[in-house]
Amino acid sequence: MAAPKKVAAPKKAVAPKRAAKTSAPPKAVAGKTSASGTPAKATVTKTSASSAPAKTTTRKPTPAKKTAPAKKAAPAAVTPAKAASAKAAPTKITPAKPPRNESHTALVRRARRINRELGEVYPYAHPELDFENPFQLVVATVLSAQTTDLRVNQTTPALFGKYPTPEDLAAANPEEVEEILRPTGFFRAKTKSVIGLSKALRDDFGGEVPGRLEDLVKLPGVGRKTAFVVLGNAFGRPGITVDTHFQRLVRRWQWTDATEPDKIEAAIGGLFPKSEWTMLSHHVIFHGRRICHARKPACGACPIAPLCPAYGEGETDPEKAQKLLKYEKGGFPGQRLNPPQSYLDAGGIPAPPLGAAIPSAPAPGASAPGAPAPASAGPAPGSPAREAG
Incomplete structure (x- = not known):
């Protein structure tokens, strides 16, 4: 009976040594267990049980590292939102104001760029x-003072129908002209002016309008404004x-801070170049009458708003x-009874x-009711007038 007890004791002592060896080199044990079979699987399960806490401790930081990028991904999702808001800001149009120390060269470039943009918006300016x-x-032009070109255009057919030449108007009865x-x-003052200039044309220039500035202003x-309209x-x-x-x-565009017309003329x-002066005047005047109004500019519908230092003085929505758009930009009739074909x-x-x-103003896609527009006056597809208006 004593012999079996002694044999059992060494078996218990050998078991921990083998367990220690298997726990030290787990890779070698894995190889032996695969060759030995079932007992090896038992020892592997024991070693996995013993090493599980170690592996779990090593796995705990691993999910933490995975969650860390997840937290960084959240700000990454916010960043595009900020970028989207930054892209949405230009839709509200935040133009950069020119620096106070803007050089003359920079001013020339900026002014000419605005004129080019206006030329694309109003290719039919006239x-x-x-x-x-x-x-x-x-x-x-003399009659257009203190009134609209529309009112003048509605009045001159009767005037020129009765007095077609300077000689006819020079000999007219002032009271009849006043009534027209x-x-x-200001019809009395205007009657005096048009009869007076007609007499000057008849007496001093042979009934012909002179083509020189110094003669026109006489x-x-x-004045100079009227003279340049006629010359151009x-x-x-x-x-x-x-x-x-x-x-x-x-x-508004900070091309000049002058207030007197002659100084503005010289600065602009x-x-x-002189070759652009006449069309520049048409571009600027067209834009001022249709979009950049005196009291309430339509800043939110202005095609050159990103270039305008005065953006925000008017309605930005x-x-x-x-x-607020007027004339063809708002779908309304223009000022001329007989406009150029390019305008139509x-x-x-x-x-x-x-x-x-x-x-x-008509509804989108509809023509103005009662407008005497010929067949050729329909909106051209993709025309700048219809896209902006």
Whole structure:
């Protein structure tokens, strides 16, 4: 009975030694167990049980490392949102104001870029007074003071129908002329001016409108602004028309801080070549009448808003700004009863004659009710007028 007890004791002593060996080199044991079979599996299960806490302790930091990137992924999801908000900011248009120490070269580049953009927006820009010859243009320009070109265009057909030449108007009865010009306002002073300039044309220039600035400004009621309108549009000679719209916009764009028309003319003339002066005037005046209004500019619908240092002086909400657009930009008739074909091709609507009701703005895709637009006046697909208006 004692012999079996002694044999059992060494077996217990050998077992821990084998367990120690198996726990030391787990890889070697794994190889032996695969060769030995079932007992090896038992020892592997024991070693896995004993090493499980160690592995679990090593696995705990591992999920922590995986969760750390997950936490970093959350800010990564926020970053695109910030980027989206940053991209959404330009939709509100935040133009960079020019520096106070802007060089003359930088000013020239900025001004010419704005003019190029306006040329793309208003490729059909033109003088908005109806005329067939220089005499009609100089008279219409004098009559346009303190009133709209639309009102002048509605009035001059009767005037030129009765007095087609300077000689006819020079010999006219002032009271009859006053009655015709009454809708334009200040009709007595305007009657005196147009009759006076007609007499000067008859007596001093053989009934012809002179094509020189120094001669034009000698005519009654004709100043530099009127003279440049006539020179640029009747004779093709470059000139800058500094009217109220032109003065307002060039100051908003910080092209100049001058307030007197002659100083504005000189300052702006130095930024552009003479060949661009006439069309520059049309671009700026067109924009001032349609979008960049005096009291409430339609900043939210302005196509050159990113270039404008004065952005925000008017309505910035796009939907509200859209309702402020005038003439063809807002779907309304223009100022000319007989506009150029390019204006009609761009979607412009002719103005109604005197006494006719001015049609209201049509719904999108519809033509203005009652507008005397010819078949060719339909909006051209993709035209800038329809896209902006």
